[in-house]
Amino acid sequence: MSSRSPDAKAPDPARRSDRSRRAILDAALSLVSEVGYNKLTIEAIAARAGVGKQTIYRWWPSKAAVLLDASLALADDAKEEVEGDWTGIPDTGDLAADLKLVLRATVDQFNDEKYEAPMRALTAAGATDPELSARFTEQLLRPQLALYEERLRAAREAGGLAADVDLGLTVEMLVGPLTYRWLMGTAPLTHAFADELVDRVLGGVAGVSKVTEA
Amino acid sequence: MSSRSPDAKAPDPARRSDRSRRAILDAALSLVSEVGYNKLTIEAIAARAGVGKQTIYRWWPSKAAVLLDASLALADDAKEEVEGDWTGIPDTGDLAADLKLVLRATVDQFNDEKYEAPMRALTAAGATDPELSARFTEQLLRPQLALYEERLRAAREAGGLAADVDLGLTVEMLVGPLTYRWLMGTAPLTHAFADELVDRVLGGVAGVSKVTEA
């Protein structure tokens, strides 16, 4: 199975202009922040990138796909910015503290214009385009979720979590409510919310009584 | 403050044709299921409803707004279909069981084509349109969330939940992961997932025993 229909003659990636590729991704990111996803047009991206429209259509099937790649590049940049030898969520021994640290960072990212606009765009596009949604989830979300799961697994092995706890579900219990509040705007997205959430999620799954006991 | 700009001559709601209104909402719902939100057009809605385009523009500011009203009508219909005197989530005394019942129904609704298409459409539209998102949340989501909260409050008063538990957070811990999984497609949306989720959420908040109120 290929990502392209078989009758379409695929362009040669070896001859691709990296200059154009970067310009397109940059233009897409800046434009989506400026005018929003609905008013984002391929023509505007091409114009700002100083590129022919065909160069976009040659390599991406839709403006959402451009944004996905742009977001992936953005995520890579962000990662490198923080540290060169990133190895996941820190493990200080205090699971709750570690999770709060990361979830607060996620809250900050959700509240940061730079990241919010493309994130909303991809969410909107993915909501009605299953194929894009799949790529979005696998390429952007899954790696992040895996980091949470890894940290939780370490905690479980260290005895800080019950042995039979469902790690995947736990991760979604952390990320789900956060995303929900961000998307639906049911209430402000704050650090306090992140902290509370971690406590509540861990409260029901901690091996030794830390939260519920008392 | 009105929902319309003051200089726009507001049409007289009293003279509104209910026949046209219904036809438009029905057309919007059927079309969004058939062709998807991205390919849904005002012109197609007008054509199928046998209505002039102006009749739509007169009463709604966008196709998303039409869909929101259509979804509200659909929700009302669904409610009436179940029972005439609906009073919220059942209270059998067993909180976990009651929540599982309702969350399973929500899972079913998410998996029902009829409801899924407009839901995804509104989510997509709301993700990049704050004003619409607000109306979506307040008019469609909030009432449902309130039902959960009401049931949780009853449980808390009955002693089945700790006195200091944050009800709003709890509701979002139930609805958030469900919505997240539905939207992102991280894993199949099943009854088992709903059950597990309820157990895990209540596990950390139950006043006495682990899950059931004994």
Next chain:
Amino acid sequence: MSSRSPDAKAPDPARRSDRSRRAILDAALSLVSEVGYNKLTIEAIAARAGVGKQTIYRWWPSKAAVLLDASLALADDAKEEVEGDWTGIPDTGDLAADLKLVLRATVDQFNDEKYEAPMRALTAAGATDPELSARFTEQLLRPQLALYEERLRAAREAGGLAADVDLGLTVEMLVGPLTYRWLMGTAPLTHAFADELVDRVLGGVAGVSKVTEA
């Protein structure tokens, strides 16, 4: 048989904007003179006319068709400009003189930028588009040829031409070489050429004397 394919829903001519129609024809004529037929674009016509492209596509199948209508309008205007009650080629009794008069006028027209540009455009378009060519011939050329024929018939009945002369052929012997020279540029297109041509054509067909009717 209609001029449109049967599945295309025809627009309603009664609701057509005459303002737009005129603006389009004017814009087409001025542009074709300015930039030439090859660089004439529908977009430029629409822009100059202050009209949407669709308004052109709604009523004409091609830019050549627009030019044909524009030329027809131009011809009408030219006719009205000369005289309100035009009745064809003058009949002074001197056939050669009358023909020379008209042929000289044709030469002038061929040499007049205003008329030449659309004429060349239509000739070019017609050369490779039979359907357009047919309309061009029937609507623009034929009426003019008929005037020549009419004058020749009068001469024949007056005894100035042999009774068995083929009028259609005679007309083409007058117009053909003129058009040929204009199109191919084999030699300059002058009044002298027109005069000579008339003499030569009539020389072989005159009933009595060589050229003038004595």
Next chain:
Amino acid sequence: MSSRSPDAKAPDPARRSDRSRRAILDAALSLVSEVGYNKLTIEAIAARAGVGKQTIYRWWPSKAAVLLDASLALADDAKEEVEGDWTGIPDTGDLAADLKLVLRATVDQFNDEKYEAPMRALTAAGATDPELSARFTEQLLRPQLALYEERLRAAREAGGLAADVDLGLTVEMLVGPLTYRWLMGTAPLTHAFADELVDRVLGGVAGVSKVTEA
């Protein structure tokens, strides 16, 4: 003065691939017959010829120029096909008969798909491109017209034509109406038409009374 601007580094004709040249001309001829001049593209010619686009742009300035060369080659082929030692229009002593023979052949050529398509293409291109028109006339038309003129000159010297007859005009009186009818489609292009035309043209120019006398 050269046919290329001085700053453009001219390619070396000595190294030119004759194989490619022929393939391009053949492809151009076959394509113009298949799809017509308007839909003829350089890209399609290159593709069918198995040639890079640049190889066409290196040697020709436009698709019309390619067609002109292709037509010249075609004309050469046609000439060689008929006879190796072609020396112009036959001179049997009977001018009218000789002209009719050749004009009938021209009629046949106009009606032959193989020749018609490129001829129409060049006529169309030349109608709006003076430079091409000049080359078209000089290289393709002029040699043919010269043959007529030569034959007429022989007739004049033999006393079959009046001494003061304008040979160039006479040639255009033969070729003009024929071309006009072919181009405008005013009437079918037949052998009878060619015959009549010759008779009428010679009728007015013959030294001894052949047609008009009686």
Next chain:
DNA sequence: ATTTAAACGAGACGGTACGTCACGTCTTTAG
């Protein structure tokens, strides 16, 4: 025979225009 420079097939590129679609407004017409 080897070098080497140009022509070559291929096709990505920045562009322009195409012809279509839907937008939201405005006008006409038929019930």
Next chain:
DNA sequence: CTAAAGACGTGACGTACCGTCTCGTTTAAAT
């Protein structure tokens, strides 16, 4: 006298070719 029908100006769509510009790869003249 109200709406349906739909023409209008606008602007983006996705496609087709334009003519230019690299890329390796022949290929043929000059070493």
